[in-house]
Each structure stands twice: as structure tokens, then as C-alpha cells.
Amino acid sequence: MYVQPIKPIAAQGVTLSALLQPAVLPYDRCSGRSLGVCAPLCNHGLATLVAIAGQRRWAERQPLYRSDEPAQAFYKITKGIVAEAIDVGDDGRRQIVAIRTVGDLCGYPSPKGRYALTGLAITPVEACAFGAAQFDAHMGRNIEFASAVADDLSERLNQAAVRLSVVGRLWSVERVAHFIVEMRRLASRDTGPVELHLTRQEIGDYLGLRLETVSRAFRDLKDMRVIALTGADMVVILDRKRLSEVASGRF
Amino acid sequence: MYVQPIKPIAAQGVTLSALLQPAVLPYDRCSGRSLGVCAPLCNHGLATLVAIAGQRRWAERQPLYRSDEPAQAFYKITKGIVAEAIDVGDDGRRQIVAIRTVGDLCGYPSPKGRYALTGLAITPVEACAFGAAQFDAHMGRNIEFASAVADDLSERLNQAAVRLSVVGRLWSVERVAHFIVEMRRLASRDTGPVELHLTRQEIGDYLGLRLETVSRAFRDLKDMRVIALTGADMVVILDRKRLSEVASGRF
């Protein structure tokens, strides 16, 4: 089963080749994560929704959307990793709220019809764009879809609760351990080294730490023989049990 | 318009007088907050949903539900304040994820049919209980209700993002200032002193701080002439503008 994108919305930095890419998307890609939203999306009322979807691409470190911008579109990621961030104060403090990947929806608008967060492409990203208004309209017509969206949001809310306790209650080494476990799960491949994708600065913004502290926490985990680093971006997990213990605040 | 509770579900610590209380609930109380959920709840499919609702009460510091317990019921708070918390590690660390009050739904189960969080009555609490299964069923039938739930969840998710940036990126004084602003909004009455309801320990668990640090932050805000304390639980806001500046990380 294939989703056929129609009328791609113009994106900043969109290339001609992006527009010329095969006009079909493997359905399997959609079902990578957030199956709850994906399944009804693809099975029911598909024709309606597909008519409003367009495929878009972003290069590494490009914003998909910015906080406070009028929310014109939602995105369902089909490739790559997106960080959703919020700026704090006016002295450059930033908090990465969530990391999204293939199958996830991102760019839910806040009540006032504007993006609450800034979406940043951590890797090159591809995503299906849905008009926000049409998305809403579809929700109002298709009950299975509405339920699936509610389930998805509920799941995110639980993730947010975990994030909050990580940032609020764990020590730096525990937070970084937790991050590594999360990134392994994100890769949906529990063998081989874990690719982090984020810089130390970004990991810090995700965990509420300074980049130097993140670096030192990696060193500590190395010294504990829990992980090994092969390049700054590649983590080999040596002691999975210990890692998840540390990650959950049990030493 | 009134909601008539039928067949109250047995609650631990429920008193006879609670069961004997007037079998009607003023609708106005329902619409205090989370109007999106409340309105369709009360206007559409009311008969169905009311048939599964029961009124319950809890005393101060009693749990409404506990994390990992099978989720039998959702609650819509009709009176009082509830803290939703999660335990971290096994050394007594605790994170209060959210503070809910009149009109809010709480006790959404996590995917596995168990409560993700522990709900704690901060004040004496009254709430309408809905069977989880019936709630789901109702969502599957009533599209307006499903949309309203999705909107409510979306709103909470945005709140969670703010919470995350508060705990991850603000200094202790800024966090406490933010807490005071939140509690003023919660009281839905922007005049007169703000009642905190939470102990210093609980405020600490909410903000990711120690109780001593919370106490010192209150003193700092007093010294800055931004607030005054009349009793540990009563805050008088002296400089609202300054307070909200501090609360958002701008000194």
C-alpha cells in the first residue's frame, strides 16, 4: 500500500531533486513508530488525507518550523531525526523537549494556531506535510483517526513525564546513561553501536546540562566500563544491564 | 444542567457521608478548566457517560491512584487540587509532573492499562470517576468527545514542554517565581494573596529542588521586594511584572 503525495508545499531549502523524487512512499516506513496514528491514517479516509499531504525535505540543522510561527502544517517524519526545542530567557538558554523520528508526528500547533516549539532537523529529514486545518477537519470526520491521535498524544504525555523526572531528578551521569538508552531504542535496533547524531551541545540542551558536563559524563561511563566510544558520535554499550540501572537512577 | 452520578465506585477511605452527599453536581463546576473536554462531555452522549460516572472523595494527602496499579477509572476533579507524581530511583527521589485542579481530567492510563503516575490529593478532593473501558468506548462513539480529549491532551503536552524547560533551564529563584505565577493562575483569581497548598518538600519535588533551596528562594524573592509571605502558605505578590520576568528567565 502506498501513499501518493500530491501538490508538495514549497519548503525553504527544498531542492529540485526532492520535488522530482519518486511520487510514492513505502507504507512500511510510515509504520515504524506511532503505529496508532499511522494505521488509521493509512487505512481509513486515506483518500481525503492524502489529497492534502505533500512530501518535503530538510538538510541537517535546518528548522522544519519555528516557535510562534503560524502553524500551517503538521509533519509525519518518513526519514531522519527531528529535535523539538523551546527557547528560555533571552540569553541563549534552550531546552530540547523531545526527539522525534520515523513515523512520529511533529508540529502540533498550540491552541493559538502557532507552533509551540521549534523543529530542528538533526539529520537530513524527509516528512509528509498535512495542512493543519485539513488535519483537524479529518479528525472531526474520522473517529478512528481521532482516537488514534488521542492515543498518540497520551503516549507522548507519558514520555514527557519520564523526561521531566530525568531532568528534574537524575544526576548528570544518570541523565546521559538515560539518553544513550533512549537513542538505542530510537534506532530500533538493539545490536551494534549506537549513533548519537546530536552534538554535545544538543545533548546538553536535551538533558539540561552544559556540553562539558555531558562530555565528562561520557568519560565517567567509559571509566565504569559501561560504554566505549568509537568516535564522539558512536557509543558501544558494554554492560547493558548496568547502563539501564544507572539510567533509571539505581546505582 | 446537572450531571447525576450513578453507582459510585467504592473508594478507599470513602466515607458514608460522601456516598450520601447530594446526588447532583453543579455543571458550572465542570466548566472551570479544560472546557474543551468538559463541554462535549456534558452536552453530547451525556446519558451514556453519566451512567458510568460516580462521585468520590479523598482526604488531604491521600492517593487517588497509584503508579503501576491497573487503571480502572479516570477522574474529573470537581473540587481541590491533585499532584501527579512519579518515583525515581529507589532512594526516595520523586518528581511531581503536574498539578491538576477543578475541571481537569487525571488518571489517564498508560498504554499497558496501568496508571503511569500516582495521583495525590493535596487538598481535600472530590472527583467524578469514569470507568476507563467505558470512557474509551465513549470516545469511539462520540467524535466531538474524542476531538475534545485530543485537544485537552495537546494542551497538556504544551504545558509539559514548558515544565521541562523550567526544570531543565531555570535557576532556583526563577523556578520558584514560575511556580508562584502558576499557582496564581490555578486559583483563577488574580487578586489577593496566593495560597500555595503544597509544602516546601512538595514544591521541591515539583521544581526539581531541595526543600531548603525552595525556602531560600522564597527569602530571595522577599529580599527583592517581589513577594511577601504571610504564613508559609500565603504569598502576596508585590511586583507582578518583575515576578513574571523572573519566572520566564529574564532578570
Place this chain on the structure above:
DNA sequence: CGGGAACTTGATCTCGGTCAATATTGGTGG
């Protein structure tokens, strides 16, 4: 191979945690 960005490491400082000693408050019973 050169240059810049990202990472690591070290030295020092500071905010918040920890431990401990009062002070205050609120609830209970005489």
C-alpha cells in the same frame, strides 16, 4: 593538508545539596 568546528580536559567558582540546629506553625488534648 589546512582550517574550523566539535570534543576533551583542566582549573576554578558557584549554586544548590547536605547536614544540623533552631524557629514557627498547627493541631490536640487537658
Place this chain on the structure above:
DNA sequence: CCACCAATATTGACCGAGATCAAGTTCCCG
């Protein structure tokens, strides 16, 4: 109504995790 007691809050002294400042080092990428 008041005295007492336990729970909570405040304050102080000290410590330590993490922030800050400052070099170096490594790793890409052109």
C-alpha cells in the same frame, strides 16, 4: 483557652556536582 508536641519551615555552615572559563586536541571537510 492554653500548653504541649509533632510537623513544617527557616537559617547557618559546609560540601560537592555541575557551571564557567580557558587551553589543548581531535576530527572532519573542503
